[in-house]
Amino acid sequence: MVSTLLRHSACILFCLLALVSIRGTSYAEPEKKAPRPNIILIMCDDMGWSDIGCYGGEVQTPHLDQMAREGLRFTQFYNNAVCWTTRASLVTGLYPRYPRPHLNLNMVTLGEVLQQAGYQTALSGKWHLGRTDSTHPVYRGFEDFYGLLDGCCNFFDPYYRDPKYKRGITGDGYRFFAKNTTRITEFPDDFYTTDAFTDHAIQQIKTYSKTDQPFFLHLCYTAPHYPLHAKPKDIAKYKGRYSAGWEALRNERHQRQLKMGLVDPRWKLPARDKESADWEQDKYPRDWQERRMEVYAAMIDCMDQNIGRLMATLKETGMDENTIVMFLSDNGPDASEPGGANPKQIPGPKEYYTTCGPSWAFPQNTPFRRFKTWMHEGGISTPFIVRWPGKIQADTLTKQPAHIIDVMPTCIDLAGTNYPETFQSRKIIPVEGKSILPILKGETRTPHESLFWELRNNQAIRQGKWKLVADRTINRWELYDLEQDRTETNNLAAQYPERVAKMKAAWQSWSEKTGLANQKHQRGKQIP
Incomplete structure (x- = not known):
């Protein structure tokens, strides 16, 4: 009877030691969550x-x-x-x-x-x-x-x-x-x-x-x-x-x-x-x-x-x-x-x-x-x-x-x-x-497909390296390749009329979404 109890006790002790060992390696307590900045x-x-x-x-x-x-x-x-x-x-x-x-x-x-x-x-x-x-x-x-x-x-x-x-x-x-x-x-x-x-x-x-x-x-x-x-x-x-x-x-x-x-x-x-x-x-x-x-x-x-x-x-x-x-x-x-x-x-x-x-x-x-x-x-x-x-x-x-x-x-x-x-x-x-x-974090982010601007009928849209911009005093769209020319000195609108038309349409759609197209005082108007 005593030997049987000793065998059971030894078995239980072995299992407890094994469990402690497992918890100490594979199942460590998780670290506290980092505080929010x-x-x-x-x-x-x-x-x-x-x-x-x-x-x-x-x-x-x-x-x-x-x-x-x-x-x-x-x-x-x-x-x-x-x-x-x-x-x-x-x-x-x-x-x-x-x-x-x-x-x-x-x-x-x-x-x-x-x-x-x-x-x-x-x-x-x-x-x-x-x-x-x-x-x-x-x-x-x-x-x-x-x-x-x-x-x-x-x-x-x-x-x-x-x-x-x-x-x-x-x-x-x-x-x-x-x-x-x-x-x-x-x-x-x-x-x-x-x-x-x-x-x-x-x-x-x-x-x-x-x-x-x-x-x-x-x-x-x-x-x-x-x-x-x-x-x-x-x-x-x-x-x-x-x-x-x-x-x-x-x-x-x-x-x-x-x-x-x-x-x-x-x-x-x-x-x-x-x-x-x-x-x-x-x-x-x-x-x-x-x-x-x-x-x-x-x-x-x-x-x-x-x-x-x-x-x-x-x-x-x-x-x-x-x-x-x-x-x-x-x-x-x-x-x-x-x-x-x-x-x-x-x-x-x-x-x-x-x-x-x-x-x-x-x-x-x-x-x-x-x-x-x-x-x-x-x-x-x-x-x-x-x-x-x-x-x-x-x-x-x-x-x-x-x-x-x-x-x-x-x-x-x-x-x-x-x-x-x-x-x-x-x-x-x-x-x-x-x-x-x-x-x-030093990674590359998927950029915005388009970015938009308007103020006092000055207007712009950027898509990738391309920027379409309108100066209200000139009253026309200008197109720039910002990778080659971020200082906007070489207007490419005449060379890429299809891109100009596409970007103008995207800008107009955005102006309608934001309520800009319905404003008075020429805000949101379509510049030639």
Whole structure:
């Protein structure tokens, strides 16, 4: 009896040891799922493709340059050529819809999707998509908002208005600046929007670092959008830097871009834009013209300093390794001069209101043609830098085309969630962007079959290497091979009439889908 019990006990012990052995090799406990990354999406305003150092510029941007060295730069990333349409596409993953507003209830925002997925969400800076109950950021997925609900403002005092100007120094009267839904009309003496937006963003990061939830932070600078306002100490860095003029600056930037591999040496550098003056024959005071660009550079410089503060906060709070940071601009540089060029308006101080104008916008876009609101490459191309430690190969370039509508599906992938068919019982327009996560991983992504643009009857469509574009002042379609000629100097429309007809038809179909074709004021009309 005893021997039988001993045999059974030995057998049971052997089986237990075997089971432990098997579990220790073939059936190891699975690793804990990696935490979802925090997401920071930084957008600046009216900045040219070549303005920052890592895209060929002379402006001192060491922190953005470091982001590029530690991450990935896109050479063919597109926006919508103007503030509000770009912002609408960025937060919805959709092309703009007509009629306005561009943010409707049949759209869902990045803030709403990520908030529903368990992310903490905040917006710091410019919104410009409305302030009603259906368009205000705090009602569209952002738990905390601090910044500007309008398109631009005085950098030193957003509520400042000079009585000499009928419409106010910042356009249509007083600007709407707020903390959540509470309007702010008084600002301290040392206030500067770029610093204030960053202060708020930093505070949010510090708050979020004390929780276990991931966060989504959308930081939208108004720099370097007009009015040209900057701190004296930042302006001083660039005193005399632009004495050679805009044509020399464009050539200088182009040479750097060639050395960096950003542009193809086969692409011709286009002639000076028709709206840009000859530097040697320009009618305005030379010191005033130089000052415009000095202040513009100082505004970008200050923004870069603040991005450096933001990145330092990520490290200080231990959030750096699990945070993906993206940086881009909402459109190309602005060539407009509201009220006309006026040398009595001194660039820099809060009491004055001026812009860079078309002559300086010309080199800000090196090597491309045209500016903000136009559909040539200068109007719709943006720097795009993505940094994600340990996930993105450092100091890399990609020439794969992508578009701002791709940001929404990318963030959805990063958050491990899905784009909803309905939201709060509302049926939602299906997302039109495609995730760029494969590109971030170093893979080749199947590109969009077509990309589309329209603004003020400037129109464009891109299919593969081909781009069909129409300038409203010329009123005809032009065709370019962007592999051979991304600077759009050799119009091939006459050589490929069948391709032109096919691409025109695709653009027209898209314009009908988005409601553009039904708009008045010639929007969506068929250009010959």
